Amino acid sequence: MRKLVLVDFDGTLFDIQAFAREMAKIFQDCGGIDFFATFPKNAMGTYSLQRHIGLVPTRYKRKRTKRYLRELFARSPQFLFGDALNFLLLLRQNQQNAVVLFTRGEREYQDKKVFQALGANRNLFDKIMIVEGASKASHIKKISGFYGAKRIFFVDDSPQELIDAKIAAPDIVTILVDRYQRRGHCSSEDFSVGNLAEAIKIIRHDE
Numbered sequence: 001m002r003k004l005v006l007v008d009f010d011g012t013l014f015d016i017q018a019f020a021r022e023m024a025k026i027f028q029d030c031g032g033i034d035f036f037a038t039f040p041k042n043a044m045g046t047y048s049l050q051r052h053i054g055l056v057p058t059r060y061k062r063k064r065t066k067r068y069l070r071e072l073f074a075r076s077p078q079f080l081f082g083d084a085l086n087f088l089l090l091l092r093q094n095q096q097n098a099v100v101l102f103t104r105g106e107r108e109y110q111d112k113k114v115f116q117a118l119g120a121n122r123n124l125f126d127k128i129m130i131v132e133g134a135s136k137a138s139h140i141k142k143i144s145g146f147y148g149a150k151r152i153f154f155v156d157d158s159p160q161e162l163i164d165a166k167i168a169a170p171d172i173v174t175i176l177v178d179r180y181q182r183r184g185h186c187s188s189e190d191f192s193v194g195n196l197a198e199a200i201k202i203i204r205h206d207e
Contacts, residue, residue, distance in 0.1 A: 001096065001151060002098070002147075002150050003094075003096065003097050003150065003151050003152070003153060003203065004097075004098045004099075004143070004147045004151075004152045004153070005097060005099050005100070005153045005155065006100050006102040006152065006154045006155065006156075007099065007100070007102060008102060008155060008156035008158070008161070009101060009110075009113075009114060010103065010105070010157070011157035011158070011177070011179060012155060012156060012157045012177045012179075013080060013081060013084040013087075013088075013117075013196075014079055014081070014113070014117055015079045015080070015179075016079075017180060018079055019072075019113075020035070020036075023035055023072065024036060026065060026069055026072060027065065029068075030056070030061055030065040030068055031055075031057065031061045031062070032057070032061075033052075033056055038055055039052070042106055042132075044133055046104065046106045046132055048106050049069075049109040050106075050108070050109075053065055053066060053069075073113065074116060076116035077118075077119065081195075083196040083197050084196060085121060085124075086196075087197070087200050088121065088124040089124065090200050090204070091124075091200070091203070094204070100127045100128075100147075101114065101127070101128040101129065102131070102136055102139075102143075102154070103129070103131070104130070104133075104136055104161075105130065107130050110130050126147075127143075129143070135160075135164045136156075136161055137161070137164035137165050137168040137169075138168065140165050140168045140169045140172065141168060144172075151173065152169065152172045152173065153202075153203050154172050154174050154175065155175045155196075156177065157176070157179060157180070159176060162174040163189075166188050166189075173190050173191075174188070175189065175192075175193060175199050175203075176192045177193055177194075177195070177196065177199060178193070179194065
């Protein structure tokens, strides 16, 4: 059976909380900026790194902030969760599977983070799709139609993204990856897992 697997990045493959803490330290040490208290967004409602750098008060401090951020981005592979690459490799074992990285964020920032973190492993995806709008749900039907899959899985750490996806495409199989144990309310996902080792068992169950 041909399957399409949509895989989120931040919080699913990539430890965004640990990465954000490192960013916060850079902004505080180099620019005196409280990273989490400011956190500017662009017109599409997603976090804007460039606007954040623009809040650093002097040219010298902005230059220093950028230099340390470049060094942090170069270390991005360290922030991939330990089960991330094995999950992708197991998905690719079935040649019928189509695997799409389905992430939301400001394009330049998100592209840089994904590019640096995955490196050559980006080839494990058939497509990398960065959504800049408020939700991924509006893109679900277009993607699924393109790949002609019999079954679609959506793996994400955001309950709201999964709720929206289920409304847009009721037949989609949603898997919540609750790594940070944030879930304190009811959601409509089909499955809830603590890691990707559990997720791959669900996806491969009927192979």
